[in-house]
Amino acid sequence: MISSNPFGDFRAACNAALSEAFLKSFPDIPIETFLLEIPSNLEFGELTSPVFFELAKKIPGIEPRKLADKVANEVNTGSFPLLKAAKAAGAGYVNFYVDFHKLCELTIESTRILNKTYGFVKTEEAKTIIVEHTSSNPISPIHIGQARNPILGDALAHLLEARGHKVFRHFYIDDVGRQTAVVAYGYKVLGQPALKGKSDHDIGAIYSITSCISEIHRLKRAIKMETMDSETLQQLRNQQEEWDPIAAELEKKHPRLFKKLSQKLEQTKDIENMVNDLNRNYEEGNEEAKKLIRKVCQISLQGIRQTLTNAEVYFDSWDWESDLIWNGSVTGILEELKKSDYVFQRGPVLEFDADRVAEDLLLKKKIGVKDDYEIPSLTLIRGDGTTLYTTRDISYTLWKFKKANKVINVVGMEQLLPQQQLKLALWALKHNKQADNLTHFAYSLVTLPGYKMSSRRGRYITFDEVIDESQKRALEEVEQRSPHLSEKEKHQISKVVGLGALKYALVEVDPAKPVVFTWERVLNLKGNSAPYIQYTYARARSILRKAHEKPKQPNYSLLDEPLEKDLVLGLARFPEIFIDSADNLKPNAIADYTNTLAEKFNSFYNSEPVVKVKPIELRDARLALVEATSIVIQNSLWLLGIVSPERM
RNA sequence: GGGCUCGUAGCCUAGUCUGGAUUAAGGCGCCGGCCUUCGGAGCCGGAGAUCAGGGGUUCAAAUCCCCCCGAGCCCGCCA
Numbered sequence: 001m002i003s004s005n006p007f008g009d010f011r012a013a014c015n016a017a018l019s020e021a022f023l024k025s026f027p028d029i030p031i032e033t034f035l036l037e038i039p040s041n042l043e044f045g046e047l048t049s050p051v052f053f054e055l056a057k058k059i060p061g062i063e064p065r066k067l068a069d070k071v072a073n074e075v076n077t078g079s080f081p082l083l084k085a086a087k088a089a090g091a092g093y094v095n096f097y098v099d100f101h102k103l104c105e106l107t108i109e110s111t112r113i114l115n116k117t118y119g120f121v122k123t124e125e126a127k128t129i130i131v132e133h134t135s136s137n138p139i140s141p142i143h144i145g146q147a148r149n150p151i152l153g154d155a156l157a158h159l160l161e162a163r164g165h166k167v168f169r170h171f172y173i174d175d176v177g178r179q180t181a182v183v184a185y186g187y188k189v190l191g192q193p194a195l196k197g198k199s200d201h202d203i204g205a206i207y208s209i210t211s212c213i214s215e216i217h218r219l220k221r222a223i224k225m226e227t228m229d230s231e232t233l234q235q236l237r238n239q240q241e242e243w244d245p246i247a248a249e250l251e252k253k254h255p256r257l258f259k260k261l262s263q264k265l266e267q268t269k270d271i272e273n274m275v276n277d278l279n280r281n282y283e284e285g286n287e288e289a290k291k292l293i294r295k296v297c298q299i300s301l302q303g304i305r306q307t308l309t310n311a312e313v314y315f316d317s318w319d320w321e322s323d324l325i326w327n328g329s330v331t332g333i334l335e336e337l338k339k340s341d342y343v344f345q346r347g348p349v350l351e352f353d354a355d356r357v358a359e360d361l362l363l364k365k366k367i368g369v370k371d372d373y374e375i376p377s378l379t380l381i382r383g384d385g386t387t388l389y390t391t392r393d394i395s396y397t398l399w400k401f402k403k404a405n406k407v408i409n410v411v412g413m414e415q416l417l418p419q420q421q422l423k424l425a426l427w428a429l430k431h432n433k434q435a436d437n438l439t440h441f442a443y444s445l446v447t448l449p450g451y452k453m454s455s456r457r458g459r460y461i462t463f464d465e466v467i468d469e470s471q472k473r474a475l476e477e478v479e480q481r482s483p484h485l486s487e488k489e490k491h492q493i494s495k496v497v498g499l500g501a502l503k504y505a506l507v508e509v510d511p512a513k514p515v516v517f518t519w520e521r522v523l524n525l526k527g528n529s530a531p532y533i534q535y536t537y538a539r540a541r542s543i544l545r546k547a548h549e550k551p552k553q554p555n556y557s558l559l560d561e562p563l564e565k566d567l568v569l570g571l572a573r574f575p576e577i578f579i580d581s582a583d584n585l586k587p588n589a590i591a592d593y594t595n596t597l598a599e600k601f602n603s604f605y606n607s608e609p610v611v612k613v614k615p616i617e618l619r620d621a622r623l624a625l626v627e628a629t630s631i632v633i634q635n636s637l638w639l640l641g642i643v644s645p646e647r648m
Numbered sequence: 649g650g651g652c653u654c655g656u657a658g659c660c661u662a663g664u665c666u667g668g669a670u671u672a673a674g675g676c677g678c679c680g681g682c683c684u685u686c687g688g689a690g691c692c693g694g695a696g697a698u699c700a701g702g703g704g705u706u707c708a709a710a711u712c713c714c715c716c717c718g719a720g721c722c723c724g725c726c727a
Contacts, residue, residue, distance in 0.1 A: 035666075037666095037668085039669075040668095040669065040671095040672095040673095041669080041671095044669070048668090048669085050667095050668050050669085050708095053668070053707070053708075056707090057707095064707080089669080090668090090669050091668090091669075091707080091708090092668095092707095093668080093669070137727070174727070177726075177727065178726070178727090179726080179727070346725095347725095348725085349725055368652085369651075369652085370651080372650095373650075373651060374650085374651095375651095375723095376722095376723055376724095379724080379725055381725085382725040383725055384725080386725085388724095388725075388726080388727085389726075389727050390727090412721090413652075413653065413720095413721070413722090414652095414720095414721050414722060415722085415727085416651090416652060416653090416721090416722070417651085417652085417722060417723065418722095418727085442652095442653090444653075444654080444720080444721080445720095445721085447720085456726095477689070481687090481688095481689065482687090497689090508660095508661080509660085509661070510654095510661085510662085512653060512654070513653085513654065513655095513661090514653090514654075514719095514720065514721090516660090518660095520659095520660095520676080521660075521676095524660095524675085524676070525689050526675075526676070526689070526690095527674080527675045527676075528660085528661080528674070528675040528676080529675085529689090531689055532675095532689065532690090534689085535687090535689045535690075536689095536690090538687080538689090539686085539687065539689095539690080542686075542687060543686050543687095546686055547686085584665090588661095588662090589662095592661090592662060592663095592674090595674080595675085596662095596673095596674080599674080599675095602690060602691065603691070603692090605686075605690095605691095606682095606690070606691045606692085607691080607692090609685075609686065610686060611686045612685085612686070613686095626686095647687090648687095648689075
């Protein structure tokens, strides 16, 4: 007999037994559901129910413990094979004890048979889900401040897929907007040269420098104008003082490029206007503008794709923002919105009254804001007729809902307001179902101590550099620890371990919490890290290789050591952990679980011999346990996009 | 000014949604042990926390409510 969720089966048995017993003891008292939780200590059983404290209130004059005693006595363990005993304890608990030998056999055999699918309990409500993630601007490389996005997005996609949903991973190419026009303009004045370095890095440099020079030009011109008061003038001067050192930094970093771009841009009287024209032309579908901006984005994307491939993050679809404009869907949505009564004109600008939508349709609570909080309005169309990011995102979102019934946007927490406005726009358009099924998976950004990253200012550490460094450090470790391995093997291992360490460091923490990036954090090879878990896997596999043969005659009732019991319980609980992690979008729970499991396994094999132990029935039971553990580690690391190496 | 998020040993985190058991769980770092025994990226042990602070609800609070302090972010015709 096998089970897709051994501990879940035990939980179900406890629940049924408890309901039955309670019904016998107190037929008149209706019970909703029994809370069953994992007790602090194994002496209190494998599951415990504290509900008698609550229930005692409903029955006058009875103490929780008395109630627990009465119910515990009525529990009929005979009809539930996994349930060995139920005992009242403490001030009013009923503790449930599992038949360990049965659970043990069920867990280990299920794991070995289900193998790469063990733990991945399928949902009964399979959906088609689009996970949109990363979507970094095609104007600069992905930097470490953004790197949490692909890691989290990929882990979410794995989780949902394993849960039985149909998942599509989408990258939204944000090619519309001023920033692409800036870099395209810089690229154009350079004469559209072939690039020598990694393309996204080169485009990123052109972007920062063009943006910086343009900003300084604008400020200089503004300062020359005499029609302003001294306060405004001072503000402009302050801004200029901010940009001057940035220019110096960029010049130092890219001397030749900086010199060339400055010379070329010197000839442009008003860079800002040229950029704005280019942006407008692009939106209008002007062929020359299309050719130029698409080219620059393609070049940059080539590098970004390379980075993501190195990180082993893949996409099913690359969606161009500009397509939504050119095919008329943005205009269509705007027309619809205008009919909705929630848009208004403010001078030349079209605004969306997000607050009134929320008020009228009673949505404030639903989107998580207080009743008296006034949601700022959203600008839909600029004075010059061009659209804004969130405007376009409305039609992108509806496009995604044509292909899926649930959409998860992996977007930084700082974009909470536009994501709320977007949702409200869907309600204003009467797309209630879509609004309800749109999830903003918000996470905090990665920061560097004492350093403010900014693509526009050219101040960032790229994801590429961090991957390289992490893998380089891993290689040094492999060279030192496993000199006997072939060069090829050493390289393969260091790739997997270096990348694993990086991913783990970014996925391990609750997404709501900020991560401060330090090398110490990523390059941790000891406890609570991917290398620690990977090492545990490699050791387990090594033991299995040493045994030469598959366990043939395991007798699971010989597994009686506390360390064995603890490990088996860990394996049995994996499916429940997985379900919670997938349904509540908590990839960090998997990281935490896997690390704990690795600790249990390390303790086990350090004190209990496996290969050489006698009798053979015990040896085989332990071998099967080792095999099962290796499977669960591999499966859970897979969810996080981390590879388990056979050796390291 | 308004809003969102976070605050747990020197440092990094789990637990908070759904309140439960006289020791608040891990990791890093620190101190002390373990290699003629399946790979020491390991194992075992130790020291280290009034769960930011104050009040409240409860038989029971890191967890729920109120107040307050501190940090980050948002409130743009940027994305």
